[in-house]
Amino acid sequence: MTTIKEIKDQLSNKKISVQELYDEYYNKAKKSELNSFNQLLEPEYNKQNIINSQSRYNEKKDLPLDGIPLGIKDLFCTKGIPTTASSKILEKFIPQYESRVTQNLLNDGSIFLGKNNCDEFAMGSSNETSFYGPVINPWKNKNQINDHLVPGGSSGGSASAVAEKICVASIGTDTGGSIRQPASLCGVVGLKPTFGSCSRWGVVAFASSLDQAGPITNTVEDAAYLLNSVSSYDSNDSTSSNHKRDNFLGGIGRSFDRPITIGIPSDYLKDVSSEIIEQIENTKKHLTNLNINFVDVEFTTTDFALSTYYIIAPAEASSNLARYDGIRYGYRGKGDSLEEIYVNSRSEGFGEEVIRRILIGTYVLSAGYYDAYYRKAQRVRRLIKDDFQRVLKDVDFILTPTTPNEAFKIGEKLDPIAMYMNDIFTVPTSLAGLPAISLPSGLSKNNLPLGIQLIGNYFQEKNLLQIASLLEKEFVFNG
Amino acid sequence: MDNNWELVMGLEVHAQLKTESKLFSSSPNQFGSDPNSNVNFIDAGMPGMLPVMNFGCIEKAIKTGFALNFQINPYSVFERKNYFYADLPQGYQISQFEFPILSEGHIEIENDNVLKKIRIERAHLEQDAGKSIHDIDPKYSFIDLNRVGTPLLEIVSYPDFNSADEVINYISSLRQILMYIDVCDGNMQEGSLRVDVNLSVKKPNEELGTRCEIKNMNSFKFIRQAIDYESKRQIEVLESGGKIEQNTLLFDTSTGETRPMRSKEFAHDYRYFPDPDLLPVHLTEEQIEKVRPTIGELPQQKLNKYINDFKLEKDVAKIIISEKSYAYFFENLISSKSIKPKLAASWLVGDIFSFIKEKNLQIKDIDNSSNKIIQLLEMIESGTISSKVAKDILVEVLQNNKEPSQLVKELGLEQVSDNDELEKIVDDALKDEEDNIMKFQSGSDRVLGYFVGKCLKATKGKGNPKVINELLLKKLNK
Numbered sequence: 007m008t009t010i011k012e013i014k015d016q017l018s019n020k021k022i023s024v025q026e027l028y029d030e031y032y033n034k035a036k037k038s039e040l041n042s043f044n045q046l047l048e049p050e051y052n053k054q055n056i057i058n059s060q061s062r063y064n065e066k067k068d069l070p071l072d073g074i075p076l077g078i079k080d081l082f083c084t085k086g087i088p089t090t091a092s093s094k095i096l097e098k099f100i101p102q103y104e105s106r107v108t109q110n111l112l113n114d115g116s117i118f119l120g121k122n123n124c125d126e127f128a129m130g131s132s133n134e135t136s137f138y139g140p141v142i143n144p145w146k147n148k149n150q151i152n153d154h155l156v157p158g159g160s161s162g163g164s165a166s167a168v169a170e171k172i173c174v175a176s177i178g179t180d181t182g183g184s185i186r187q188p189a190s191l192c193g194v195v196g197l198k199p200t201f202g203s204c205s206r207w208g209v210v211a212f213a214s215s216l217d218q219a220g221p222i223t224n225t226v227e228d229a230a231y232l233l234n235s236v237s238s239y240d241s242n243d244s245t246s247s248n249h250k251r252d253n254f255l256g257g258i259g260r261s262f263d264r265p266i267t268i269g270i271p272s273d274y275l276k277d278v279s280s281e282i283i284e285q286i287e288n289t290k291k292h293l294t295n296l297n298i299n300f301v302d303v304e305f306t307t308t309d310f311a312l313s314t315y316y317i318i319a320p321a322e323a324s325s326n327l328a329r330y331d332g333i334r335y336g337y338r339g340k341g342d343s344l345e346e347i348y349v350n351s352r353s354e355g356f357g358e359e360v361i362r363r364i365l366i367g368t369y370v371l372s373a374g375y376y377d378a379y380y381r382k383a384q385r386v387r388r389l390i391k392d393d394f395q396r397v398l399k400d401v402d403f404i405l406t407p408t409t410p411n412e413a414f415k416i417g418e419k420l421d422p423i424a425m426y427m428n429d430i431f432t433v434p435t436s437l438a439g440l441p442a443i444s445l446p447s448g449l450s451k452n453n454l455p456l457g458i459q460l461i462g463n464y465f466q467e468k469n470l471l472q473i474a475s476l477l478e479k480e481f482v483f484n485g
Numbered sequence: 486m487d488n489n490w491e492l493v494m495g496l497e498v499h500a501q502l503k504t505e506s507k508l509f510s511s512s513p514n515q516f517g518s519d520p521n522s523n524v525n526f527i528d529a530g531m532p533g534m535l536p537v538m539n540f541g542c543i544e545k546a547i548k549t550g551f552a553l554n555f556q557i558n559p560y561s562v563f564e565r566k567n568y569f570y571a572d573l574p575q576g577y578q579i580s581q582f583e584f585p586i587l588s589e590g591h592i593e594i595e596n597d598n599v600l601k602k603i604r605i606e607r608a609h610l611e612q613d614a615g616k617s618i619h620d621i622d623p624k625y626s627f628i629d630l631n632r633v634g635t636p637l638l639e640i641v642s643y644p645d646f647n648s649a650d651e652v653i654n655y656i657s658s659l660r661q662i663l664m665y666i667d668v669c670d671g672n673m674q675e676g677s678l679r680v681d682v683n684l685s686v687k688k689p690n691e692e693l694g695t696r697c698e699i700k701n702m703n704s705f706k707f708i709r710q711a712i713d714y715e716s717k718r719q720i721e722v723l724e725s726g727g728k729i730e731q732n733t734l735l736f737d738t739s740t741g742e743t744r745p746m747r748s749k750e751f752a753h754d755y756r757y758f759p760d761p762d763l764l765p766v767h768l769t770e771e772q773i774e775k776v777r778p779t780i781g782e783l784p785q786q787k788l789n790k791y792i793n794d795f796k797l798e799k800d801v802a803k804i805i806i807s808e809k810s811y812a813y814f815f816e817n818l819i820s821s822k823s824i825k826p827k828l829a830a831s832w833l834v835g836d837i838f839s840f841i842k843e844k845n846l847q848i849k850d851i852d853n854s855s856n857k858i859i860q861l862l863e864m865i866e867s868g869t870i871s872s873k874v875a876k877d878i879l880v881e882v883l884q885n886n887k888e889p890s891q892l893v894k895e896l897g898l899e900q901v902s903d904n905d906e907l908e909k910i911v912d913d914a915l916k917d918e919e920d921n922i923m924k925f926q927s928g929s930d931r932v933l934g935y936f937v938g939k940c941l942k943a944t945k946g947k948g949n950p951k952v953i954n955e956l957l958l959k960k961l962n963k
Binding site: 213331348 | 529574
């Protein structure tokens with residue numbers, strides 16, 4: 007019993023009760039040693055939710071996610087439950103409001119197991135910047151079996167917990183790859199929806215023009231279940247899109263009734279290892295089996311994406327994180343003057359990577375540098391969007407590797423630039439605001455999961471999930 | 486100016502918009518509530534909270550655009566102005582920078598009967614910050630976030646002012662217009678209109694001098710004092726061979742001097758960038774034009790109408806339009822077709838204003854008596870009562886809210902216009918007055934006044950002077 011659909015069937019058929027299901031996951035999560043939860047909610051907290059859920063099953067009025075135990079990235083504000091963004095500066099912060107995304111999940115009957123560990127303020131690609139310590143990937147390198155590997159980041163706790171199966175699914179956020187990259191490194195499915203699909207209201211902001219919530223799940227179908235719940239218009243978020251949402255389950259497992267073409271960008275494969283290229287070659291084979299065409303495509307802007315991202319995201323972050331000043335909530339440093347309180351609260355409350363990005367962001371927005379950095383980056387961002395639109399005119403989807411490498415050892419990548427390189431394949435889609443899904447495509451020589459990324463056009467999540475579900479079957483069948 | 490110095494000033498006026506709720510949150514936009522009571526999660530800068538634009542503020546800006554002859558921009562952008570302060574929970578103020586909603590406006594001000602055009606560079610929407618209170622406790626500062634996020638329209642003029650009088654005239658015209666179009670309540674004491682003055686001095690035909698900015702003043706008196714002090718200071722510095730340092734100043738109302746702000750009170754680099762939480766504002770022609778009819782008549786239009794159509798004296802007309810409430814009160818009085826505008830105007834600026842002034846009231850306090858005042862003025866126009874009687878009744882009406890017709894009846898004050906009745910009185914008055922009748926017939930007009938007075942006295946002031954006059958003339962000329 008693994009998928010949401012299977013679990014729901016068993017709950018409906020009384021093979022298991024909501025309480026038993028919850029206990030099973032709760033106990034596994036409690037025993038886990040991978041540090042994927044910052045906080046597991048006490049069973050007492052969920053008592054009433056479980057009773058309500060069970061009675062809905064009894065009355066055959068179950069909701070789409072009724073009774074499903076979920077992990078929630080600790081970036082979503084949850085009413086009455088500490089929300090830390092894995093930062094010391096929010097260590098004791100308890101929101102008095104529920105984020106729109108988690109409210110949707112509650113409205114659909116799901117049960118929150120707890121808050122998943124993540125990189126501090128979602129800044130990181132290995133979950134090592136968390137104030138609550140690194141998360142461990144459940145996968146081991148078969149040649150170095152004693153090494154703890156990173157789960158990727160920033161939604162590392164979510165990906166690790168889903169891979170370890172201590173929660174059925176988790177909701178993460180993706181700014182430059184924070185859902186797709188850890189999903190790839192942990193061998194699970196991760197979907198970043200189109201910017202504007204899921205409300206950002208109540209999500210601790212990192213980079214507002216890029217942040218987007220999305221599911222991390224064991225199967226593509228589960229991702230569709232979660233997306234049905236979390237994707238909705240919200241008038242409280244000015245960047246929320248007011249379009250009619252598809253039923254994302256509608257295309258799962260069904261073949262397309264029209265010819266489909268997938269573009270494979272050669273420029274993404276220039277400097278990657280043969281192992282990664284193999285994933286793409288292998289996928290091509292499966293596509294042929296599915297009667298799907300593929301063509302080579304080429305982007306002209308890929309080389310500029312990472313530097314553009316590392317100007318825009320820190321710029322927005324430097325401003326978004328200004329509110330954590332120790333005055334109204336969160337950690338407060340000692341000081342005799344307002345300035346001392348600011349300096350001490352922020353120096354002691356933020357970790358190294360967050361401080362680095364605030365400094366970068368402050369710098370690129372400063373008088374005299376704005377035109378050279380921020381304004382130019384915005385222009386390049388426009389070109390990247392145009393580049394994608396040009397390519398997507400001729401193909402339905404774009405296929406790339408999700409990451410340039412498999413999971414690496416905790417503590418291995420100390421150079422921030424080397425760490426930023428992890429997001430090289432995920433960042434361009436984030437800048438363009440396009441939807442993209444990562445799904446496990448095979449194993450490396452070290453027996454570690456590798457993933458491929460499929461990119462669709464704006465609000466084409468239904469089609470994206472459909473093609474991913476077809477490939478998923480192929481990979482399982484052949485793998 | 487002393488020794489040929491010229492004064493050059495430009496103004497930034499921050500007008501607080503009269504709206505139900507704040508610029509980006511649904512908290513009430515209200516003055517005078519308990520500290521920190523008009524604050525929601527957005528205002529308090531809580532994690533994950535997002536601004537949502539209040540379109541009512543955009544409409545107020547468009548109105549201002551029409552009234553101040555601005556170009557109303559179909560595209561404007563909210564940006565973040567980043568700085569740290571304890572009364573700024575987000576750590577940035579949302580404002581417009583590169584793309585303001587209004588550009589290139591102007592108004593005319595009148596100075597010693599000469600009109601001068603003041604050019605306005607731009608006006609943009611922004612959030613206000615909260616209030617820091619430093620003088621309650623020696624050790625702690627107190628923060629009131631009620632004002633956080635209240636909508637401001639910052640109106641930035643060109644450096645077109647050369648005297649304090651011009652500045653004052655401009656601010657009062659601006660205030661008057663904003664109040665007329667219902668954009669701002671104009672309450673300067675409550676900070677609804679705050680003014681920054683950029684001031685420099687120069688010799689004629691020289692380039693502009695280095696300027697200083699005097700920030701955040703909210704009274705005409707202090708603005709004038711600050712300009713006088715600062716211009717003298719700059720001239721003294723320059724005449725003694727010094728240089729003006731560009732600076733941001735505060736006007737200390739207790740000493741009457743300007744002093745530099747502490748560096749912490751302002752930041753140097755605000756790192757403006759477009760707010761990624763908000764979309765650019767796109768306005769269609771239709772959205773803009775929809776607002777035009779809501780402006781109503783502007784003070785200048787009313788002034789012209791009062792002088793040209795209602796034939797009011799210019800000074801009287803100016804007094805009436807000086808406050809929107811006066812003008813609307815006046816227009817309400819003359820909504821009765823039988824009341825002549827001149828009569829209503831002279832009663833308004835005369836007896837009604839004296840009553841209000843004496844009782845320390847505002848015009849809105851007597852609003853509910855306006856129908857009774859109309860009744861009273863109608864009785865004057867129809868000759869039912871005399872002006873003299875009306876004066877006494879007015880006080881009763883305003884003070885005790887009594888019906889004028891009732892009062893007139895109760896006190897038996899109805900004017901006597903009945904010919905037969907008055908004829909008897911006139912006859913009585915002319916009895917035993919042969920000398921005076923002779924005087925009149927030999928050309929002394931003053932005698933007529935004496936007879937009228939005598940008749941009025943006999944009627945206890947109730948006799949209609951016009952009828953008495955006519956009867957007297959008829960009889961005397963026999």
